[in-house]
Amino acid sequence: MAETILVTGGAGYIGSHCVLELLQAGYVPVVIDNFHNAIRGTGAPARLHPRAGLGSGAPHSPPSPGSEALPESLRRVQEIAHRPVIFQELDITDEAALQELFRKHRFSAVMHFAGLKAVGESVQKPLEYYRVNLTGTIRLLETMKAHGVRNIVFSSSATVYGDPKYLPLDEKHPVGGCTNPYGKSKFFIEEMIWDLCRAERDWNAVLLRYFNPIGAHESGMIGEDPQGIPNNLMPYVAQVAVGRREFLSVFGNDYKTDDGTGVRDYIHVVDLAKGHIAALKKLKENCGCKIYNLGTGTGYSVLQMVRAMEKASGREIKYRITARREGDVASCYADPTLAERELGWKAAFGLDKMCEDLWRWQLQNPTGFSKN
Numbered sequence: 001m002a003e004t005i006l007v008t009g010g011a012g013y014i015g016s017h018c019v020l021e022l023l024q025a026g027y028v029p030v031v032i033d034n035f036h037n038a039i040r041g042t043g044a045p046a047r048l049h050p051r052a053g054l055g056s057g058a059p060h061s062p063p064s065p066g067s068e069a070l071p072e073s074l075r076r077v078q079e080i081a082h083r084p085v086i087f088q089e090l091d092i093t094d095e096a097a098l099q100e101l102f103r104k105h106r107f108s109a110v111m112h113f114a115g116l117k118a119v120g121e122s123v124q125k126p127l128e129y130y131r132v133n134l135t136g137t138i139r140l141l142e143t144m145k146a147h148g149v150r151n152i153v154f155s156s157s158a159t160v161y162g163d164p165k166y167l168p169l170d171e172k173h174p175v176g177g178c179t180n181p182y183g184k185s186k187f188f189i190e191e192m193i194w195d196l197c198r199a200e201r202d203w204n205a206v207l208l209r210y211f212n213p214i215g216a217h218e219s220g221m222i223g224e225d226p227q228g229i230p231n232n233l234m235p236y237v238a239q240v241a242v243g244r245r246e247f248l249s250v251f252g253n254d255y256k257t258d259d260g261t262g263v264r265d266y267i268h269v270v271d272l273a274k275g276h277i278a279a280l281k282k283l284k285e286n287c288g289c290k291i292y293n294l295g296t297g298t299g300y301s302v303l304q305m306v307r308a309m310e311k312a313s314g315r316e317i318k319y320r321i322t323a324r325r326e327g328d329v330a331s332c333y334a335d336p337t338l339a340e341r342e343l344g345w346k347a348a349f350g351l352d353k354m355c356e357d358l359w360r361w362q363l364q365n366p367t368g369f370s371k372n
Helices: 013-024 072-081 095-104 119-124 126-146 181-199 233-242 269-283 302-313 337-343 351-364
Strands: 004-008 028-033 086-089 109-112 151-157 204-210 212-214 248-251 263-268 289-294 299-301 319-322
Touching: 004 013, 013 028, 013 072, 013 109, 013 269, 095 126, 109 126, 109 269, 119 126, 119 181, 126 181, 151 181, 151 269, 181 204, 181 289, 204 269, 212 233, 212 269, 212 351, 233 248, 233 302, 233 351, 248 302, 263 269, 263 351, 269 289, 269 337, 289 337, 299 302, 302 351
Parallel strands: 004 028, 004 109, 028 086, 109 151, 151 204, 204 289, 212 263, 248 319
Antiparallel strands: 263 299
16 A cells, blocks of 8 residues: 655645655655645646656646645646645635545655744744744644644755854754744744654654755756745846846855855755655654755855856846845755765755756746736
8 A cells, every 4th residue: 555645744845855756756645735825727628748757757747636736836746746635725724624535545644844934024024934833843743643644844944053053054053043033933843743753752854854855857847936026046047047037146255165156955855855755765764853954065156046047048047246235155065974874865966967957947937926
């Protein structure tokens, strides 16, 4: 019997790529999402995209009935995988709806992505971030406990490390010196899950600290579709390249880095998604609570990323240097060796591939998943 995995927030950028990997690995994902950061599907009948089956090897089966109710990202995941996606519109802060969901399905594990995620917005709306991210997670964990589901993979973040004391960042680096409520909410959730695993020994959790996910599925059918002005560098760079935005603002060029601009560890979203499959397998070992960095171990500066995207797109990307942004650090990149040693996972894709796939997505979807 294929294992059924609950995926919270599975219509978003990382969630949708993980749903695809789950389908292709033979799992049955059940996805919940409240459309906070997702576009509703068009309702058009699913058609098979010429590049859709890339590497999936999945047998062809028609999309599920009622796929018009799916988020557009998941409607496209169905096309790529040739398999139906089970989806329910649901907010994780809705305890009654969560209880009903767990009565309906027998989950072997939960992948938890749902939450608010914009760093700048979290500074403006801290209570909203704590209400959604913390309360939502508490309700999810309580519901899991009530229904005997004791396995979770949590989508955490390198922001829990705060300003790096040393580089590269390994999992032993101190945490909690977060510079914004978004990062603090990730840190608090990690602590909650740690405490739960300590108190109840039958729980297993893998906390995955992401660095900077970029890129898209190689079909160009799913990718990152930020609503409004992008908060992250590469979607903004791609929108400048495609003509949606006039120029990129580079926040500061006086950092202690080779070219003065901030250095980050960028990881292909498909590599990141494969890391979640490896984490699911780790749960089978009754691993208790484990933490892993998912990054490449290589840092690239803002201007290196701009040049890489110019190469991938064949277009000039205009930028202007502006003042530093509050809360930004000079350099942040991972030591990913623990994940390789214990999960058997390592990032496979380099910078050129990340930018080529991002550009294909942006070119095929100049306005993202929406038609305007």
